[in-house]
Amino acid sequence: MEMTTAQICAGAGRFAAGADPVKRGQILDGAKRVFMKLGYDAASMNDVTREAGVSKGTIYVYFQSKEDLFGALVEREKSEFDAAIQQILSESKTVEEGLRRYALAHAHFILDTEMIPTIRILLGVLDRMPTLCQRFFASSPTNIKLLLQDYIAAAHEKGELSVEDTDLAARQFIDMSTAGYFKKRLFNDIPVRPDDKEIERVVESGLRMFMTFYAPRKDETSA
Amino acid sequence: MEMTTAQICAGAGRFAAGADPVKRGQILDGAKRVFMKLGYDAASMNDVTREAGVSKGTIYVYFQSKEDLFGALVEREKSEFDAAIQQILSESKTVEEGLRRYALAHAHFILDTEMIPTIRILLGVLDRMPTLCQRFFASSPTNIKLLLQDYIAAAHEKGELSVEDTDLAARQFIDMSTAGYFKKRLFNDIPVRPDDKEIERVVESGLRMFMTFYAPRKDETSA
């Protein structure tokens, strides 16, 4: 089959069907803006079309359906999130310092990024797209906890902490890192995240409570 | 059943238009099942019609619109929740006992009732129905925290606790009461609530951490 003029104009032929990563990213960028602003159902494919600057047909070349597009978007958000999480807890002199860095990083992630709106939308469609939601929730937030749990377990081994149930301890520490601010943001109780100082204050308080409870007691070790 | 002449003359209708509480409840029950199962947008008024066993027109006698119906449903959930919350913290011998009862009640409420699915749906439409969501979130979950905060402040006055920031402390305590189980349920990480024993274990751990940190220190009082 000959190459048509149209193909030349469009610069077609360099990629397999729906495989141009730039265009794909462009569509996802538009979709992100639309979905974050309107939610899943209220966002129409025409909105995405407009925001992404591509035609309806093109979207359906790259994505099979609205749900597929949304799934790909969530997957991308998750990847970015996961990548960022890896850089935490790398090296720290003391357990306390490690936990502090972790708590701050976690709090900023949750409160700074597009996490909150993404989570809201996902929860709204959880019953209809259980697999998609599970892929997101069972990975990203869980990853965070597993990383921390390993860290706490290691500290326990080294005698720097005294923790029986590392799973519970990790969950407790995570929840205290944000101490209600996650819910506050999720429920839109506060329109923007608290400032850095407030985050630090909350983290510090939680950290001290955690250390007070889980640090090995002197009299126990001496006895 | 006897009827007075007045009643007969007043017409057969026992209630003003759209005011029969039984039928209203019947519609809300059907709507609840549908909304909880499908979410807000995916649930159609025809679904509600079928599930509630009433006709389309009847629904629109009792509720102005789909959004109004959903709002009424949320309002009812909230009321039931609020009513239950009032019965906590009534009387307890010690602070620790009071906090324990509170934490258990809170955990059971959050995890037992229809709270989680309701919250999911609300979050999915938060951008479109900010007022409705605010009415729910700013009241029920906030009520819980305010009650607890007052309780903690009173305990501080009596010297039974040593808490500078009662707001922070209340949020910390609440988040620790469920220690991740709220998120786990919200994100559908676990399909049902943990059993009573597990809840008690988590509550107990959180309580001890809280008391360890916020109980007045002996050396402080003696000094």
Add this chain to the structure above:
Amino acid sequence: MEMTTAQICAGAGRFAAGADPVKRGQILDGAKRVFMKLGYDAASMNDVTREAGVSKGTIYVYFQSKEDLFGALVEREKSEFDAAIQQILSESKTVEEGLRRYALAHAHFILDTEMIPTIRILLGVLDRMPTLCQRFFASSPTNIKLLLQDYIAAAHEKGELSVEDTDLAARQFIDMSTAGYFKKRLFNDIPVRPDDKEIERVVESGLRMFMTFYAPRKDETSA
């Protein structure tokens, strides 16, 4: 069958089904207000219910359907109109005086009464209710013309007018009586009828034109 308490209360039994003329009139009065204000389709039976102060069921005792109610209303308007028309042209000394009285009466009827809104609504449903419309239009407006035509024919017989085509002459005279004001009101070009003086002026001008043309010419009769 025994008489129920309800029947006693309502004073029922005095009339056959749907035969209480007072209630019937009450319904028609309400229907008239509603239909005149909203038109046929935009008016709902609930509107009529509210305006007439009777229940839905009652309306359907007196009238078989919405269309039937509207038909009855139109019939009543027509009757009132016809009755009024009869009182014109009773006695007058001269043809000119007779025609003047006729033109004034006609103009006032058309422009004063509920004729205009009634006609508007009827025209809007003419294709759906041809019989109803024909009964109205083929009677009331036609009656007017026939009366006038007879009068003109009589005048011609008496030599007071010289009219070959009395049908045409009657139509010409009628249209000139309002000289555009009928259209102006029908098309809502003017929101209210012109004042009495203007009506008189228009009628007088038309009358003179008519007489100038149709009065027997002196030279003809003498020839």
Add this chain to the structure above:
Amino acid sequence: MEMTTAQICAGAGRFAAGADPVKRGQILDGAKRVFMKLGYDAASMNDVTREAGVSKGTIYVYFQSKEDLFGALVEREKSEFDAAIQQILSESKTVEEGLRRYALAHAHFILDTEMIPTIRILLGVLDRMPTLCQRFFASSPTNIKLLLQDYIAAAHEKGELSVEDTDLAARQFIDMSTAGYFKKRLFNDIPVRPDDKEIERVVESGLRMFMTFYAPRKDETSA
């Protein structure tokens, strides 16, 4: 048929969204048949769909709503009417000839075109769509009268007519041009327009009456 590279690159669509005049006309044609047959309210968008041979969605690409579609239809009727009106009164040797041509053109327009059914429907929705109706009525029928009024005024200046009130004279002449046939058609008293001969007869009679009354009197001029 050749296509330039630019056309191909610009995409397959030959027209902007909802701008294909052929399709637009096709929809309007279908809508016209439906509205003329059923009236505004009784005509459903599904009827239009069927009659126009396009899908529901397509109609809503070209027109925002049912009312908008109807408005566009009315606008088109008006345009055709207005365009035709402009060609009257262009040149005529005598006033009488000019008036005759005008009257014939006017009568044919009113009675031949879709004017009558259009007017019927508009009157039926006048209360609900006052602006739309005003745009139609205040323009087309008024245009006709203004044209004629100017013509009569010019004739008065030239001494070919003796008319004090040109506004009244124009209205009188117009009403006499159809002498009841406008009403007869509007009220569906006659199912089709009268034949050409009858129209000519009526026009001629009206014209003579008008000239007899408004032509300058010899004795006046001589005096």
Add this chain to the structure above:
DNA sequence: AATGAATGAGCTTTCATTCAT
């Protein structure tokens, strides 16, 4: 006879998806 809550067909309108160009 009178009531008005209930019905459900049918309305206008939207939007994910397709396909001729």
Add this chain to the structure above:
DNA sequence: GATGAATGAAAGCTCATTCAT
């Protein structure tokens, strides 16, 4: 490959009519 006009199922909602009381 890209386009966007066209599709038509399905949505939320209304309202003439019925019927148990």
